[in-house]
Amino acid sequence: MDRILIFLLDSSNAILVLMLVSLGLAVIFGLMNVINMAHGEFLVLGAYGVLTLQWAGLPFAACLVIAPMLVALIGLAAEELLIRRTYERLLDTILATWGLSLVLRQGLVLIYGPGSHAVAAPDMGSVPVFGEIYPVYRLVVMALSAAAIAFTFWVFFRTALGLQARAVIANRNMAACLGINTRMLDRLTFAFGAGLAGLAGAVMSPLISVDPNAGLGWLVPGFLSILVAGLGSLSGPIVGAAGVGAVDSLAAAISSPVWAQLTVFVAAIIVIRFFPQGLMALKRREA
Amino acid sequence: MLEIQELHAGYGGGEVLRGLSLGVAHGEIVALLGRNGMGKTTLLRCIMGLLPHAAGSIRLEGQPLSGLDCFEIARRGVAYVPQGREIFGQLTVEENLRLAALRGGTIETGYDLFPGLRARAKDPGGSLSGGQQQQLAIARAMVAKPRLLLLDEPSEGIQPSVVNEIADIVTRSVRSMGLSVLLVEQNTDLALRVADRAVFVDHGVDAASIASRAVTREILASYMEL
Amino acid sequence: MENLSRRGVLKGAASVALAAALPMPAVLGAGTIKIGVVQPFSGGLELFGNQAKLGLDLAAAEINAAGGIGGSTVELIYEDDKTDPKTAVERATSLIRKDGVMAISGPITSNNRDAMMPTMSRSKVPLLYATNYEGGGCDRYLFSFNTVPNQELEQLIPALKENAGDSFYMFGADYVWPQKMFEAAETIVTGLGGKSAGKEFTPWGVKDFAPVVRRVKDSGAKCLLFALPGADGITFIRQAEDLGLLNDVTVGFLGFAETYLGAFGEGKGQNMWVTVPFAASMTDPGPAEFVAKIRKAAGDGVPISHYAFTHYNSLNAVKAALEKTGKMDSEGLVDGLTELNVKTPTGDILIGKDHHVTMNMFLAKTEGAGLAVVKPLGAIAPAPGCA
Numbered sequence: 001m002d003r004i005l006i007f008l009l010d011s012s013n014a015i016l017v018l019m020l021v022s023l024g025l026a027v028i029f030g031l032m033n034v035i036n037m038a039h040g041e042f043l044v045l046g047a048y049g050v051l052t053l054q055w056a057g058l059p060f061a062a063c064l065v066i067a068p069m070l071v072a073l074i075g076l077a078a079e080e081l082l083i084r085r086t087y088e089r090l091l092d093t094i095l096a097t098w099g100l101s102l103v104l105r106q107g108l109v110l111i112y113g114p115g116s117h118a119v120a121a122p123d124m125g126s127v128p129v130f131g132e133i134y135p136v137y138r139l140v141v142m143a144l145s146a147a148a149i150a151f152t153f154w155v156f157f158r159t160a161l162g163l164q165a166r167a168v169i170a171n172r173n174m175a176a177c178l179g180i181n182t183r184m185l186d187r188l189t190f191a192f193g194a195g196l197a198g199l200a201g202a203v204m205s206p207l208i209s210v211d212p213n214a215g216l217g218w219l220v221p222g223f224l225s226i227l228v229a230g231l232g233s234l235s236g237p238i239v240g241a242a243g244v245g246a247v248d249s250l251a252a253a254i255s256s257p258v259w260a261q262l263t264v265f266v267a268a269i270i271v272i273r274f275f276p277q278g279l280m281a282l283k284r285r286e287a
Numbered sequence: 288m289l290e291i292q293e294l295h296a297g298y299g300g301g302e303v304l305r306g307l308s309l310g311v312a313h314g315e316i317v318a319l320l321g322r323n324g325m326g327k328t329t330l331l332r333c334i335m336g337l338l339p340h341a342a343g344s345i346r347l348e349g350q351p352l353s354g355l356d357c358f359e360i361a362r363r364g365v366a367y368v369p370q371g372r373e374i375f376g377q378l379t380v381e382e383n384l385r386l387a388a389l390r391g392g393t394i395e396t397g398y399d400l401f402p403g404l405r406a407r408a409k410d411p412g413g414s415l416s417g418g419q420q421q422q423l424a425i426a427r428a429m430v431a432k433p434r435l436l437l438l439d440e441p442s443e444g445i446q447p448s449v450v451n452e453i454a455d456i457v458t459r460s461v462r463s464m465g466l467s468v469l470l471v472e473q474n475t476d477l478a479l480r481v482a483d484r485a486v487f488v489d490h491g492v493d494a495a496s497i498a499s500r501a502v503t504r505e506i507l508a509s510y511m512e513l
Numbered sequence: 514m515e516n517l518s519r520r521g522v523l524k525g526a527a528s529v530a531l532a533a534a535l536p537m538p539a540v541l542g543a544g545t546i547k548i549g550v551v552q553p554f555s556g557g558l559e560l561f562g563n564q565a566k567l568g569l570d571l572a573a574a575e576i577n578a579a580g581g582i583g584g585s586t587v588e589l590i591y592e593d594d595k596t597d598p599k600t601a602v603e604r605a606t607s608l609i610r611k612d613g614v615m616a617i618s619g620p621i622t623s624n625n626r627d628a629m630m631p632t633m634s635r636s637k638v639p640l641l642y643a644t645n646y647e648g649g650g651c652d653r654y655l656f657s658f659n660t661v662p663n664q665e666l667e668q669l670i671p672a673l674k675e676n677a678g679d680s681f682y683m684f685g686a687d688y689v690w691p692q693k694m695f696e697a698a699e700t701i702v703t704g705l706g707g708k709s710a711g712k713e714f715t716p717w718g719v720k721d722f723a724p725v726v727r728r729v730k731d732s733g734a735k736c737l738l739f740a741l742p743g744a745d746g747i748t749f750i751r752q753a754e755d756l757g758l759l760n761d762v763t764v765g766f767l768g769f770a771e772t773y774l775g776a777f778g779e780g781k782g783q784n785m786w787v788t789v790p791f792a793a794s795m796t797d798p799g800p801a802e803f804v805a806k807i808r809k810a811a812g813d814g815v816p817i818s819h820y821a822f823t824h825y826n827s828l829n830a831v832k833a834a835l836e837k838t839g840k841m842d843s844e845g846l847v848d849g850l851t852e853l854n855v856k857t858p859t860g861d862i863l864i865g866k867d868h869h870v871t872m873n874m875f876l877a878k879t880e881g882a883g884l885a886v887v888k889p890l891g892a893i894a895p896a897p898g899c900a
């Protein structure tokens with residue numbers, strides 16, 4: 001029994017972070033129809049942000065707060081300088097954001113070198129959980145991710161800003177006809193999505209190798225998550241990430257990471273084959 | 288109020304509006320009439336800034352609207368009820384109204400206009416009947432406290448009895464507020480009943496401007512029949 | 514003044530035109546030996562490419578300062594393979610055709626090496642490969658200057674068994690090098706009467722190793738033979754440490770290099786055991802001098818690993834080989850390299866008939882911020898698996 005609970009705890013960690021990543025992707029795609037290939041780099045920027053702020057002598061908690069905001073600012077600049085010129089041309093958004101990802105990665109290599117860096121893990125110790133000694137920081141990662149997801153939903157479903165964003169997602173022109181500044185919302189949403197990725201990178205930074213290529217490992221499952229669940233809604237990526245993450249963790253726990261990756265891909269292909277609109281579309285049809 | 292001069296606009300290569308001029312005075316209701324595909328919707332989209340115009344001018348209270356974004360035009364007091372209504376189907380009735388009330392105005396204006404909407408406040412806009420959706424689209428426009436209301440075929444696809452009811456409510460409300468209205472309508476009887484004046488559009492130009500009372504069967508036939 | 518400079522330009526242009534028109538060997542002249550270098554300087558493995566460059570640059574500088582090879586200076590022509598096999602082949606082809614190089618140093622990955630080899634054999638230009646790999650690269654035009662699995666494992670496994678326990682869990686990346694490593698390891702473990710507690714592989718890019726860590730813990734293994742190179746390896750070690758695995762098992766880190774140091778965080782990643790042909794912390798005069806020379810050229814901050822060392826050796830071997838045969842071409846080089854003794858900072862290495870090297874090896878472990886040598890293991894001969 002304890003083994004299962006520990007497994008659930010381990011998986012929740014991975015799944016919650018994946019949810020953050022895919023939520024950011026989906027927010028950006030939903031509002032702007034931009035497939036953000038640079039999302040992984042935004043995540044990595046969050047980790048480097050923590051690293052740099054730590055070097056500057058800031059306490060870890062402050063780094064966790066500031067780094068995602070810096071990433072959001074970088075997202076804002078990227079949107080203004082590059083992304084907005086590609087709106088409504090899906091292929092161009094892919095190319096532009098892909099180019100952006102190369103630039104960001106190379107920039108990191110130039111500034112920080114190609115090697116791995118270590119973000120000093122905050123010394124929070126461990127607590128006994130279900131008969132295992134469990135690192136407290138992992139519990140913090142889960143709590144922060146869950147809080148950020150809840151915050152995102154709160155923003156989108158409980159604030160005027162979120163209402164406008166949902167209106168723009170549904171019908172950009174009509175939203176503008178009601179006096180909504182869609183450009184402003186594009187900027188904010190892109191920054192917000194980038195910030196979510198930055199947060200994911202920031203909270204994970206003490207648990208991973210911080211290097212310029214670290215983002216790729218999240219981008220692929222992140223995209224799978226939103227493909228599996230469909231792009232229609234904000235809960236899509238949450239459901240998708242839960243599915244992808246759970247299948248991955250379960251298969252990895254039962255057999256090995258190699259089989260886990262294979263299982264995830266096969267499961268995703270089956271889902272996409274039989275529910276091309278995504279699992280969430282199925283639910284909507286029934287509703 | 289609204290002054291349009293020598294407007295040219297179109298899609299891609301094809302020019303749809305070919306030098307159309309038109310004015311709407313304060314508190315005036317103008318019906319824009321013409322056969323299908325003559326460019327009525329195109330004109331409204333130009334006024335809203337959804338479609339750029341190639342030449343000519345659009346002025347609101349003497350201020351040029353050219354080059355402004357749609358949202359800025361909306362904030363200057365132009366409200367649009369588009370053909371096909373375009374309510375937000377996934378958002379609730381109340382959210383639809385709240386969106387319009389974000390910059391001043393209250394959603395109560397909308398409920399007062401069509402009290403039937405209040406009972407459906409928490410339902411998604413997409414679940415309403417056609418008539419109610421049209422009520423919502425109009426209510427949404429009125430909530431924003433506009434100075435100029437653009438209505439594109441509000442009667443399309445709605446039962447005639449409901450149409451008249453809606454028309455009466457809107458006309459009364461508009462008159463009492465002194466709103467200016469530009470109404471596009473295929474139902475000429477209805478249009479002429481509520482409007483002060485009719486402007487006939489033919490192949491992208493304003494062919495005639497006639498007081499509603501003076502519009503005869505013959506005039507109608509010449510501009511409206513194929 | 515104006516006239517003069519214009520004439521200078523004309524002369525320059527004329528000589529360029531002349532050079533372009535002449536056939537290759539004449540342009541080459543007697544004065545230079547061109548060695549191509551195909552290494553990753555972008556695309557993910559640039560750390561290793563940079564290590565190779567440290568060693569090669571130092572060797573070239575020393576050789577040229579001492580009068581070159583038979584009077585000719587060594588010129589290194591660097592190309593970035595972007596860590597990509599297709600690019601590696603393109604760059605190799607261009608180095609051979611356009612630059613007429615005598616040999617090519619590189620690459621890092623087995624993928625790139627396998628991709629380049631057909632071109633090398635066909636062009637009869639030797640590839641000087643100085644990265645530890647899985648073995649089995651047996652070709653007249655391939656020379657390996659780093660270790661193959663048995664050289665790393667032969668002494669590491671007994672040392673782990675003695676110091677930590679006799680059950681071994683093996684975890685590595687899902688490709689040929691870890692697979693061959695673990696095959697060799699299993700033979701050695703069984704031969705010593707030890708137990709294999711489990712073996713598994715992971716694809717690249719995995720970010721959550723908790724399931725693997727739990728499984729290794731549950732297996733009760735005392736030693737973890739670890740063959741997951743690069744950033745993923747660092748991520749695993751960080752999470753293994755965080756989840757308490759490193760208290761239970763001692764890690765035998767395969768393919769370790771000093772480039773990893775510092776990536777685990779301060780005071781982390783301690784007591785991981787390795788066998789290496791070189792460690793920057795060695796205090797003997799030879800290695801210490803080597804380290805000092807590289808530090809002088811490249812700065813104090815750079816990590817110096819056995820990759821710098823083996824690449825340094827490979828270019829010195831070229832000099833020794835050419836001087837042995839006196840034939841200044843690719844075939845002369847191949848003949849000269851075979852069964853050649855080369856002096857290195859850690860003692861002589863012997864290039865065998867099978868083109869792999871017998872080298873002095875050292876047992877070491879991570880300690881503090883560095884790699885501490887536990888004991889020298891003497892020369893270990895390669896078992897590259899060539900018939």
Ligand SMILES: Nc1ncnc2c1ncn2[C@@H]1O[C@H](COP(=O)(O)OP(=O)(O)OP(=O)(O)O)[C@@H](O)[C@H]1O
Nearest residue numbers: 298299303321322323324325326327328329330370
């Ligand atoms: N998005 C578009 N792209 C290209 N052509 C268009 C577009 N929308 C309309 N048109 C064309 O422009 C012309 C005018 O269309 P418009 O919608 O303005 O006419 P309308 O007078 O509103 O007609 P209806 O009574 O059918 O609503 C038509 O020929 C139509 O085919």
Ligand SMILES: [Mg+2]
Nearest residue numbers: 327328329370
């Ligand atoms: Mg129309």
